[in-house]
């Protein structure tokens with residue numbers, strides 16, 4: 037049974053999760069963070085950045101592993117997940133850029149990049165806390181419905197729904213990549229603590245399916261029910277169908 041925390045506001049969620057990550061780093065300066073993109077976790081990163089400054093926490097040895105990256109999008113593109121992670125986490129929190137890893141979406145090496153990424157996570161000692169958002173279809177990372185619950189990091193095709201959801205970050209739908217490289221559900225489940233955040237009514241169905249539905253590849257986030265330490269931090273709108 038996952039732990040479910042219903043908050044009054046996104047800011048409350050950010051403060052709660054940001055402070056707990058700050059505590060983790062204060063206790064273990066070599067903590068390994070699992071980082072997510074999307075608009076949802078931004079409040080967490082902002083609160084973490086304030087905590088780090090206020091409490092003067094040393095983050096120079098913290099390692100980070102992002103969940104996913106678009107395939108074939110140059111890393112310099114402002115919407116590459118490398119760029120997004122740099123802008124929203126690495127710079128505000130003051131992490132050491134070389135210690136923050138993002139899957140390599142370069143098409144020339146993508147066939148082996150997934151295996152290499154999982155090996156790098158294992159070599160770092162595994163992820164201490166994995167931050168997650170959720171897609172409207174229940175995806176975590178870019179594990180779309182139908183993804184194997186045991187999957188490792190690999191190339192995936194993006195669904196039309198996800199491309200439509202993410203088109204807001206690009207000039208047109210045509211510019212949204214069709215493929216990605218994402219940590220698998222099996223990779224994500226190896227993290228020692230999973231924290232999924234969801235805000236807004238448009239996430240309510242996915243949240244209800246994840247927490248109360250059957251464990252099914254058709255709702256990838258439902259795999260969190262298999263994890264011994266999974267926390268959902270959601271607002272009232274996202275909780276409205278529980």
Ligand code: GLP
Pocket residue numbers: 072073074075076077103104168169170171175176177178198202
């Ligand atoms: C993308 C990311 C996911 C993220 C999802 C939701 O698909 N790959 O990791 O959870 O977007 O994004 P948002 O938080 O902006 O709703």
